Amino acid sequence: MEILLGLLVSLVLTSAVLLVHLYKAIRAGNKRLPLPPGPPGLPIVGNLFDIPRTTPWIGYRDMSKKYGSLMCLRALGRTVIVIGDARTAVDLLEKRSVTYADRPVLNVVRLTGWDWNFVFARYGQRWRERRRMFWQYFRPDAVCNYRERQRDGVQRLLSGLLASPQKLSEHLRFSLTAIVLGSIYGMEIAEEDPHIATFEKGLESIEFLISSSLLEYVPAIVGRVPAWLPGTGVLRRVAEIREAVSSIRNTPWGYSKDASRTGDRQHCIAHSIIERLSHAEDEVNLAHAQEDIAKDAAGTAYAAAVDTQFATLQRFFVAMSLYPDVQRKAQAELEQVIGQNRMPEAEDRDRLPYVNALIKETLRWYPALPTGVARSALTDDEYNGYRIPKGATVILNAWAIMHDDKVYPDPERFSPERFLKDGAVDPEVMDPASLVFGIGRRICPGRYFADTTMFALIASVLHSFEISPRLDDDGRPVATRPHAATGIISRFEDWHCTVKPRSSLETEI
Template identity: 85%
Template sequence: METLLGLLVFLLLLSAVLRLCKAIVAGNGRLPLPPGPPTFPFVGNLFVIPRTAPWAGYRDMSKKYGNLICLHALGRTVVVIGDVQTAMDLLEKRSVNYADRPELKVVQLTGWDWNFVFAGYGQWWRERRRVFWQCFRPDAIGNYRERQGNGVRRLLSGLLASPEKLSEHLRYSLTAIVLGSVYGMEVVEEDPHIATFEKGFESVEFLISNSSLLEYLPAIGRVPTWLPGAGLLRRVAEIRQAVLSIRNTPWDHWKEVSRTGDGQDCIVHSMMELLSHSYDEVNLTSAQEDVARDAAGTAYAAAVDTQFATLQRFFVAMSLYPDVQMRAQAELIRVVGHDRMPEEEDRDRLPYVNALIKETLRWYPALPMGVARRALADDEYNGYRIPKGATVMVNAWAIMHDDKVYPDPERFSPERFLKEGALDPEVMDPASIVFGIGRRICPGRYFADTTMFALIASVLHSFEISPRLDDDGRPVATRPHAATGIISRFEDWHCTVKPRSSLETEI
């Protein structure tokens, strides 16, 4: 085992040296790379790359080296953007050059390669994104309002019956909204699909802690899992099965019910119709069906957990800022009244609630570092060179906490988006950053926005959120702390949820 480990380390260092030499040769006589921390022989900046809360670590580096910084890890170049102007100049104005994704072998090993979020810029990605967008564009999402309403009622009923199970109710309602809208599926409490998704999400955290080994030595993926010491590979195999179930299980359910003539009131049915028109065929080939299967699976995988993380922020913020909660509730009662629940048609008359949703997105972005891009060609910016193939990341958290854009950024303050009782168009909308920039902007952002409004407005209208109580009945304020991850959850988000009125007749 020690000999095998030594061989792996040797191959890792050799690969790093070759990459470094190639980078040095390619860089002769050219503009300098963006500044960054000093590098070390062979490993570059490997040991200074922040492992915990990288958004905060990169923000500190940006304060020292500038808003465009460069790091090297085992022969790879990583460029991190720390301000909104640079992000827009590169990813929006030069969107074609930064529309690609890094080729991550760990994505293939764990079965996530069907998810077009991780796909490179090309025809395969365009086919899936096109059919996805047709079903999630602004004029299409009204078709899913009934499913959203059903999910809202499930959340409110669950909180009324057992408020201590906030996490379970939230997961259940979000899964019901997404699976219902995308596949026409009815979800019950403790549904196995929810457990499957949870296992798939756990894979993301597992990959973060093991990505270096899996990425730089992908050949270990072909080592037999029965060998002693191959526990990591057995875990990868388990993850792959869970991830593929996210894509295949709800799709197989839809295929089964569609044979009986059901399953027409959902996004997948619309996708299949769109593809039939595109290919001018009644019966699609397996490869053509895979376009819809991948697009639908991406909607399921991407929507549930990002919205779950964002709603965590909402509940914590309301428990910490009762004045904000009371102001939003007063607006809801003034506009909606006591006799019905908020609806999408009320939204234009609820500027404070809309500002609160914007602040929820800004306060702690669910994807604090976004999803990495890859430069398709050499680029120059402000006297620096961004080499072809460089991994480019946007520190969304740092942008959302830039005190020049958002004064007192640590405070949860919807008022920052308001002027004279209306939304202030001069203040940057967090959605322009947290949903991505340029050609890789999230195509499901409008569905996410209407879902968030339905859930947040209804919870505020119906419940009072306050800090949890200790054993002596004293309030214990939650300390906001986002766990390290691509999608970053709050580690502690316990709070007390109580009905504001007699809800049995309202829900």
């Protein structure tokens, strides 16, 4: 018996040793696997000058046509992996979501003061705490709490367009800001509120992150160079940005705290959190830690919501001016379901398949975040015989996937019909929201709030207004040429159009 037991122990130990050696061999073999294909690089700098500076989603798409949907670039010792098709995105970012849940360490995020925004946070406890708090207030069963704020924002937009349709951009941004600040902080704002200009300056700095992307390939010591030296204007701009970015996190939160002290409690996220934290006064350190988490989560919600939804609604207005047949079909559906005596409500949505398809197509046509926010590989990985090294920056080219003619035929055309079958939304067609809001562990937790806000605004505008091309000096229509500007959040550069009440004279915008 003892002999058999000894043999069994020896067998187990031998098997364990063999497994360890096998694991090491596999690891060594993985390190010998090639990186995904990509353009040849130059000595020392590698592919630094191959990284597209403008409209990178198009540059990466064109390179992917030559090198494949999983492509690699190397720049000054850094590895960049670009994903250009839906299957690879799902295989890596969803099925292996933990491996790709990290973010790269970005110098410009730290320099501009955006490191409190958990969108850019490394994967870990700090990120989990903030995302968990965010999700409590933006999960599907919670977003119905903000309908009154959304109705108020809709009314502001419609009233503004009726009074001065030439100020479409200002009215749209104001209504979105009112919805978001009201839902999160309970803030009641006027169109000329001085806080808005400060917040806008901070939000504009997000574009600085992409325009200064090459700084990521320069040693971090650049951030410690004195801003007064000649040629360091970019650093002086950074210093100005930091103050505005700080105001996004601290000013509206301070407003909510002051309102709570005076008893002016609005129904909003911040007041709910402040009320909960007030019961932890006997645990001061815990309360302070939780308040920091709450300020980060609330500030992230505001920063992430306004610009992305503004960019998406730009697309909607341009598409309606270019595709009047689509607009007429949506308006006919609204008239049939809603009639003319009331505005669309959330409860009507299930009976509006064409409007729902139109919203999906708005997300697909020109994604507001065409290359998303970069990921970072937490560990070495292998995919289809290629090695993806730990620490590699991973970019999802959402724009390229949304314009893949194998998934969406004739992708340049705005066509809600691609999402419909037999008068209903076709579940077999890939929903753009499954990618344009991110994928895997880094999917946007505010996507349901964004979706309900877009429905409220788009359905109400279609119900009340006619959108058409702008007119030149001779009164002839001038079609807009859709062109998305370079940026993490990409806006249309030209989106002038004519907006008029469906029963009134047109007014040029």
